[in-house]
Amino acid sequence: MTLSWELEAEAPIGRGVTAKRYRLGNGLGLIAAVDKRAPIVALQTWFRVGSRHERPGATGMAHLFEHLMFGQTESLPPGEFDRLVERTGGESNAATWVDWTYYKLSLPARDLELGVRLEAERMQHLVLETGPVESERDVVTNERRERVEDDVDGWLDEQLMAHAFTVHPYRWPTIGWMEDIRALALPEIRAFYRTWYAPNNATIVCVGDFDDEHLRDLIAQHYGHIPAAQLPAPAEQTEPVQAKERVIRAPKPIATDRLLVGYKAPGQDHPDWAALEIVSTLLAGCPSARLYRKLVIEQEAASSVDAQLTPFRDPSLLRLAVTTARGHGADEIVAAIDREIAGLVENPPPPSEVEKAKALAETDFWSALADVDGKAEALGHYETALGDFRRLSAIAERLTAVTAADLARAVRTYLVPAHRTIVIAEPENADEGEDGDDDGADE
Amino acid sequence: MKAIVEPSPDTPLVWFEVAIRGGASADPIGVEGLHRHTGLLARRGAARRQRAELDDTLDSLGAALDVSLSRDSLALSGLSLTRHMDEVIDLAADILAEPRFDDDEHARLLRETPQVLDEIRDDDSALATRWFDWLCSPGHPYGRTSLGTEASLARIGELGRDAARDLWRREVVADNLVIGLAGDVDEATAERLVARLVERLPKGARVPDPPEPRTPPPGRRTILVDKPDRTQAQLRIGHLASRYGHPDTAALAIAEAVFGGMFSSRLMQEIRVKRGWSYGAGCALRRSRLPHWFEIWTAAGIDVAGAAVALELELYADYAAKGPTDDEVDFARSYLVGAMPFHVATARQRMQLAVRDSLFDLPVGYTARLPELLGQLAATDVRAACTRHFHPANAVTVAVTTAEHARPALEAANAGPITVVRHDEY
Numbered sequence: 001m002t003l004s005w006e007l008e009a010e011a012p013i014g015r016g017v018t019a020k021r022y023r024l025g026n027g028l029g030l031i032a033a034v035d036k037r038a039p040i041v042a043l044q045t046w047f048r049v050g051s052r053h054e055r056p057g058a059t060g061m062a063h064l065f066e067h068l069m070f071g072q073t074e075s076l077p078p079g080e081f082d083r084l085v086e087r088t089g090g091e092s093n094a095a096t097w098v099d100w101t102y103y104k105l106s107l108p109a110r111d112l113e114l115g116v117r118l119e120a121e122r123m124q125h126l127v128l129e130t131g132p133v134e135s136e137r138d139v140v141t142n143e144r145r146e147r148v149e150d151d152v153d154g155w156l157d158e159q160l161m162a163h164a165f166t167v168h169p170y171r172w173p174t175i176g177w178m179e180d181i182r183a184l185a186l187p188e189i190r191a192f193y194r195t196w197y198a199p200n201n202a203t204i205v206c207v208g209d210f211d212d213e214h215l216r217d218l219i220a221q222h223y224g225h226i227p228a229a230q231l232p233a234p235a236e237q238t239e240p241v242q243a244k245e246r247v248i249r250a251p252k253p254i255a256t257d258r259l260l261v262g263y264k265a266p267g268q269d270h271p272d273w274a275a276l277e278i279v280s281t282l283l284a285g286c287p288s289a290r291l292y293r294k295l296v297i298e299q300e301a302a303s304s305v306d307a308q309l310t311p312f313r314d315p316s317l318l319r320l321a322v323t324t325a326r327g328h329g330a331d332e333i334v335a336a337i338d339r340e341i342a343g344l345v346e347n348p349p350p351p352s353e354v355e356k357a358k359a360l361a362e363t364d365f366w367s368a369l370a371d372v373d374g375k376a377e378a379l380g381h382y383e384t385a386l387g388d389f390r391r392l393s394a395i396a397e398r399l400t401a402v403t404a405a406d407l408a409r410a411v412r413t414y415l416v417p418a419h420r421t422i423v424i425a426e427p428e429n430a431d432e433g434e435d436g437d438d439d440g441a442d443e
Numbered sequence: 444m445k446a447i448v449e450p451s452p453d454t455p456l457v458w459f460e461v462a463i464r465g466g467a468s469a470d471p472i473g474v475e476g477l478h479r480h481t482g483l484l485a486r487r488g489a490a491r492r493q494r495a496e497l498d499d500t501l502d503s504l505g506a507a508l509d510v511s512l513s514r515d516s517l518a519l520s521g522l523s524l525t526r527h528m529d530e531v532i533d534l535a536a537d538i539l540a541e542p543r544f545d546d547d548e549h550a551r552l553l554r555e556t557p558q559v560l561d562e563i564r565d566d567d568s569a570l571a572t573r574w575f576d577w578l579c580s581p582g583h584p585y586g587r588t589s590l591g592t593e594a595s596l597a598r599i600g601e602l603g604r605d606a607a608r609d610l611w612r613r614e615v616v617a618d619n620l621v622i623g624l625a626g627d628v629d630e631a632t633a634e635r636l637v638a639r640l641v642e643r644l645p646k647g648a649r650v651p652d653p654p655e656p657r658t659p660p661p662g663r664r665t666i667l668v669d670k671p672d673r674t675q676a677q678l679r680i681g682h683l684a685s686r687y688g689h690p691d692t693a694a695l696a697i698a699e700a701v702f703g704g705m706f707s708s709r710l711m712q713e714i715r716v717k718r719g720w721s722y723g724a725g726c727a728l729r730r731s732r733l734p735h736w737f738e739i740w741t742a743a744g745i746d747v748a749g750a751a752v753a754l755e756l757e758l759y760a761d762y763a764a765k766g767p768t769d770d771e772v773d774f775a776r777s778y779l780v781g782a783m784p785f786h787v788a789t790a791r792q793r794m795q796l797a798v799r800d801s802l803f804d805l806p807v808g809y810t811a812r813l814p815e816l817l818g819q820l821a822a823t824d825v826r827a828a829c830t831r832h833f834h835p836a837n838a839v840t841v842a843v844t845t846a847e848h849a850r851p852a853l854e855a856a857n858a859g860p861i862t863v864v865r866h867d868e869y
Contacts, residue, residue: 015453037453038788079716082706087774089781092706108781138719145674146722146742150567253671255561255867287498297494300551303558325558352503359505363524366454371789428671 027200041208060176074125120222198229262317274398275410451790467589476591485542540643584653616647625794663859669846676748676844684737687730693816694828700775749852763833766826
């Protein structure tokens, strides 16, 4: 049975561990990385379906499956999936984002076969009936209340994406709009499952203490008979160039202003992504970062400053999140951000500052690979979002090659006010005459 | 001084942790927040390096040195690429032996901390935990805030940086430390690095434990933390329980797992799976050196908040009275024994567990050997432990939600008298 596998690629992932990608005849991908340092395995199933594959009006569909997939199947009664996993001492979980959904099993090594059997079962035989769907719909609406409605940071995040993107599906939240979650219809839920949960839309990632050949036998045995599905043609939607700054303000029950600033940035596989990653570190990614030092330490205008370059397949955002200090406001922070960004262009960072960011990136790279779950997540993300797990090393190499000139060019190209969206949450009782909910977003 | 070394060449990284016995529970009464203030201040400059130079140096090495605070200890934790570990250890040793406690940083930190308080008040879950700590067992060393209050922070300001310096001098002494080091380092090198961390410190003595907690007042009571515009209620229910390492620890681990420590647990099934009232529901025994809380947590929609509290109290009372079934005990035992390899899979995890065990004065390998104890337990042992340690009649409740909408249903939840407080008053 192992003979039906085709070895497509192999590359080291960390010290003494090699990842190999195989493919089965029905299109199922397998990335196997043997790491026998602990008697455990990380078994993850990554599907190339995320919130970007939804349609307006049916947002939250991909995330709903993150819940439904733990339910009843043709051979497993309700709750049995979790019970079987927990009885081993293992844990199951799942995550959905814009480009992917993945299902995660952490299992004792001796229970690998159970994991493979369970994952194969729910890829083919999930039972989607009204009762369990309604129950999970309630759970998801409560999840949304907890993470968005009653969480100012979740609200900021959602509003940023909703206003920064006008065409691309990144504009709606992965958890979905509340009205859409409530309206998702059973026939469309079933169709979504039949469309995307197929072997040729999935990659199984296994890292840990197992025998490579035995794993391939197991997977061939449990998945080999599943036919490939006819996958929809990729619907590429290009976000138009943003020509004018967008600003959104709303009152919230908070003590001080909070703001999220998003600059349009390229996708993770773009050559400029590495330079912007270094820029994000130099602005707010470490205690000595320029913006952090200016706003939090020197001016005491903010209590926190964070930067993140989102690792999406398509162009996304470099985000700066700031919580203002008492007595300071969002407008003052935006002006300070502008000054720091201008400073990066006018006084490009010296080589020592660039090397600092590279050293921090190196530590982050190895930290992410410190355990089997981390290795599996890295492999799965790069394989699913960017099409090849070896982009993990390639992007790390790009980071080491970034120069000060690259940084200056990236800043001039991307970090310009016209290409940014700003969402501001303001204390409800401050300046009652100020703008109400959602006054901006026009160009 | 106790040192724990876990070598592993898996990645070119070294982690270390210097745990200083004491922690927030050792803050003087009325000066809550002093340990946090002292630890953070120590990280802001040492020996000849002021804060900016120290940050620059660490970042240029790709390293991190962070201060964290628990109820039982203050910890300086480090992460370094292997090739820079000597330099990072030297910086950590500077912080331990020669913190500057600069005046300007002392004043700045006093201005910053109230803003952390603002952030907690903006975060419903953190706010619920802060009030639950306050309510659970008045007078308990763990019941006082580790961050501080506006009043205690003002007191720290009055005392000046000398209070921090005195605390550091008293507690950062070799015999009051537990040091762990893990990662890409051999044992001989690790021993040399540990020696460097403490070579400039006096031998000193261990700080005494805080006094044993008083028994909290009997009966149920509820704090309703009123916050506008909520769609949910962040709920906490619980009471003072036992310390980690108590003879019933293994039995209670099973009891905890059955009631709220797994997805298959009773709370998750009743609250989330059967009713869809919350994204999650569970319980935990806080693992600390002194007796700490047993805590049930959930975030229910505001319309069902009262019903959720009533149901959880009912489920808890039933569980405390009857305990788990034989099948539930077998299942939870299987889960806990099987899960142990995940908790000790990496050198860093093993080091951190060993440091915690040592801080709690538990035998070497105590936590890693819990599966053996679990295997020796009968279901009757677990049920007896439930009877001894679970006290639903004394369970206190905290709800962070909008009082106008949630209060009537909470009053009907049989959770004791309700006190309504503003979300920003503590």
